[in-house]
Amino acid sequence: MTRPALNVSERLTAPPVVAVSTVIFALQPPVGQPTGADASTGTSSLWLPLVRRTREPFRDAWALPGGPLAWDQSLDETARSTLHAATGLAPRYLEQLYTFGGTERSASDLRVVTVAYWALIALANRTPLSPIENVAWFPADSLPLLAFDHADIVTVAQNRLRAKAGYADVAVRFLGEEFTLSELRRVHDAVLGTRSDPANFRRRMLGSGRLEPTGATRREGPHRPARCYRFVEPAGSDLLERPAHELSDEPPGPSPDHSPTTDRKRDPA
Amino acid sequence: MTRPALNVSERLTAPPVVAVSTVIFALQPPVGQPTGADASTGTSSLWLPLVRRTREPFRDAWALPGGPLAWDQSLDETARSTLHAATGLAPRYLEQLYTFGGTERSASDLRVVTVAYWALIALANRTPLSPIENVAWFPADSLPLLAFDHADIVTVAQNRLRAKAGYADVAVRFLGEEFTLSELRRVHDAVLGTRSDPANFRRRMLGSGRLEPTGATRREGPHRPARCYRFVEPAGSDLLERPAHELSDEPPGPSPDHSPTTDRKRDPA
DNA sequence: CGAATAGTGTCTGTCAGACATTATACA
DNA sequence: TGTATAATGTCTGACAGACACTATTCG
Numbered sequence: 001m002t003r004p005a006l007n008v009s010e011r012l013t014a015p016p017v018v019a020v021s022t023v024i025f026a027l028q029p030p031v032g033q034p035t036g037a038d039a040s041t042g043t044s045s046l047w048l049p050l051v052r053r054t055r056e057p058f059r060d061a062w063a064l065p066g067g068p069l070a071w072d073q074s075l076d077e078t079a080r081s082t083l084h085a086a087t088g089l090a091p092r093y094l095e096q097l098y099t100f101g102g103t104e105r106s107a108s109d110l111r112v113v114t115v116a117y118w119a120l121i122a123l124a125n126r127t128p129l130s131p132i133e134n135v136a137w138f139p140a141d142s143l144p145l146l147a148f149d150h151a152d153i154v155t156v157a158q159n160r161l162r163a164k165a166g167y168a169d170v171a172v173r174f175l176g177e178e179f180t181l182s183e184l185r186r187v188h189d190a191v192l193g194t195r196s197d198p199a200n201f202r203r204r205m206l207g208s209g210r211l212e213p214t215g216a217t218r219r220e221g222p223h224r225p226a227r228c229y230r231f232v233e234p235a236g237s238d239l240l241e242r243p244a245h246e247l248s249d250e251p252p253g254p255s256p257d258h259s260p261t262t263d264r265k266r267d268p269a
Numbered sequence: 270m271t272r273p274a275l276n277v278s279e280r281l282t283a284p285p286v287v288a289v290s291t292v293i294f295a296l297q298p299p300v301g302q303p304t305g306a307d308a309s310t311g312t313s314s315l316w317l318p319l320v321r322r323t324r325e326p327f328r329d330a331w332a333l334p335g336g337p338l339a340w341d342q343s344l345d346e347t348a349r350s351t352l353h354a355a356t357g358l359a360p361r362y363l364e365q366l367y368t369f370g371g372t373e374r375s376a377s378d379l380r381v382v383t384v385a386y387w388a389l390i391a392l393a394n395r396t397p398l399s400p401i402e403n404v405a406w407f408p409a410d411s412l413p414l415l416a417f418d419h420a421d422i423v424t425v426a427q428n429r430l431r432a433k434a435g436y437a438d439v440a441v442r443f444l445g446e447e448f449t450l451s452e453l454r455r456v457h458d459a460v461l462g463t464r465s466d467p468a469n470f471r472r473r474m475l476g477s478g479r480l481e482p483t484g485a486t487r488r489e490g491p492h493r494p495a496r497c498y499r500f501v502e503p504a505g506s507d508l509l510e511r512p513a514h515e516l517s518d519e520p521p522g523p524s525p526d527h528s529p530t531t532d533r534k535r536d537p538a
Numbered sequence: 539c540g541a542a543t544a545g546t547g548t549c550t551g552t553c554a555g556a557c558a559t560t561a562t563a564c565a
Numbered sequence: 566t567g568t569a570t571a572a573t574g575t576c577t578g579a580c581a582g583a584c585a586c587t588a589t590t591c592g
Contacts, residue, residue, distance in 0.1 A: 075382070199572075223568080466582065492589070494589075
């Protein structure tokens, strides 16, 4: 895990260090954060935890949670363990994002290759997160100056999050096992910064075949209670045994102009 | 670039080596390959170059072109230079794919983290590629057994290629600057393994606003000549100055059920 | 002229957004 | 009863696939 001390010219030509950094998204931070954001606009917003650096370079600057790749851990494992160290939580979603390996990345003379991950965590239980040393939560749209090129990494992560929210079940990861369509819609809108029509959102979600009513209902105001749903894998997807990245990372998308096997269905009879 | 020789236990705990491997796709390989695929079905198909290993582990097995990350090269640069070494060509498209860093990846005891790329190259000029030592082209759907986990990497790359072909300008990269709609459609279908309706494909492509007629036409058979087009960035995209991965890697996709700023357009007058 | 592809027009089914309407809870 | 949201239904416009039809070139 340690390597012998090197002088400057040795560091410059030494093999690069591999590190893992993770952009961790959550909706609505735990209570009482010393950040100056709107705490009561009603719409929830994206927040993420940062770690204050205690060493040069960029000492005292904020940085993404992360750390070096240990020789006996996979990249995913490293992301999970550093995530846990920074938040005390396990992610409900974790995906590799991009690997940054430019030669000009670091202010130091030690070459670092950073494998970036992004993660979603649920803050359903309002346990205010055991306050962890040197960790603070910030709204994703007003971050402090970040160390290294971590601001770029956050930008890429936010783009990925928004893109995936459009077609994947990403929004579900912010919620508990059971949720109402309104809750799901609010998450969806918070991530994308939009305001969907409740009726159309309902129709689309139910029509997607990925939601299943649990039978439970939830009362939350002076109005009719809402049915609860859970997320289910669409029928047939269990045939494929997908190891995270093995299958397409991409959406079904605007389907190409063909039926998969045959065109021209009508017989020219 | 070199590191001192280590014994086995030292290798096990040494910092991981960073390597770059690239899946290079082309349509229709150069002439006369000793591979047993259908060479005359009329539909072009995807091929990719592999390199025969000359060292253990996996000596004599086929592997993706690639090599170690040099201390003075970025990941992209390394991908490009190893790609050039294997094909003698420059890619028309190059994108980082995924980083593989499991602890069980290699049969050797030296931990390797591989940053995988995928690339597209055009073989418009039928120059049969200066035959390069230990390099051969294979049809993407009938590859030999590959070293390491390179078969997984190819699978991921093919999924990404197919997914991107659905919405991005990927198909264009296989062609020259100027092309007819039929050529574009054939590429599109070869990548996706489909047969599109020419009329609908034309309408969709022209409607996308990303094609611009060059004025030229091309005669290629006993029929009306075809107009030529070039690919253009859609209007307004030049405002954004996008450095490859900074912006969304994802499709516009099935747009969320909202107009970006306001819902409910009709006035209840 | 016949064959073959380039290119156009049209019909139809699907689906998303807009929005009216009914249902049900609480104060 | 008033209000707020849940849930359903309907209309419309956009768009993709199917496919008939016209245009143009070569042999």
